[in-house]
Amino acid sequence: MYTKTNYGMMPRTMTNLMDDLFFNGLGKGYEMASVPVNIKETKDSYELHAVAPGLKKEDFRINVDKNNLTISFDHKEEKKETDGEDKWLRSEYKTRSFKRTFTMNEKVDTTKITARYTDGVLVVTLAKKEITEPTAQEIAVN
Template sequence: METRALTRLNETLPSVFDEFLRPWTDLFDNGGWNLRPINVPAVNITEQPNEYLLSLAAPGMKKEDFKIDVDGNMLTISSEKEENKEEKNKKFTRKEYSYSSFSRCFSLPEEIKQENIDAKYEDGVLKITLPRKEEAKKPAVKKIAVK
């Protein structure tokens, strides 16, 4: 009875050792390299009559952490952030450093007016406005009454 209870407890509470090994076991899951993206922010793209709005969730960052490039019809959003806090006169048993990076690429349609692309970061969300060229703007929907 006690052994079964311990087994159930072990199944529900992963050990510290399991957590330590997770990055390595995840890497080789499914019989080979597991190439799923890690730490890639979620993105929403909203189509509006005069523009597209790309919203990238990136809480805890500063506007200076982002690099946004347009090369041809490719929009690239990337970030590289390293944190290394040095505390003098302390005896450390454990000291952690923080490093994170990501890169997202989006193919821009021909209708985007690239010279007017604008970006703003507020409340943990990077918002990129992708305005349409005049000739590509969608006309307002006209409703026709049936007589």
């Protein structure tokens, strides 16, 4: 299969697919990228694992608005200074801003949400509410 690129028609390879995805798809006119997220349920909580390597924990913004949880990172472009005769010939390290919003159900205790960032993975823990089972009872008619 052939695809049209900036260099003309080229065979579709994995490199072309990656370029299309990261540079031609989200990069043109749409600055917000996405991060992959895994969601795990434990006995006491839900955990969102977001893969976002190379960032600092201070870079993340996590907000709760009603039943929506939003995780975001706003990338500020840095100018690379060159000193002496050294200069960058090519720079492929790209960091894009991202924003993900999740709708939480009524089982989440929004007052007990925690987050930690370790080894390039942001883990947001959503504690479950204590839910009491309704008991069976008979209602007397007066």
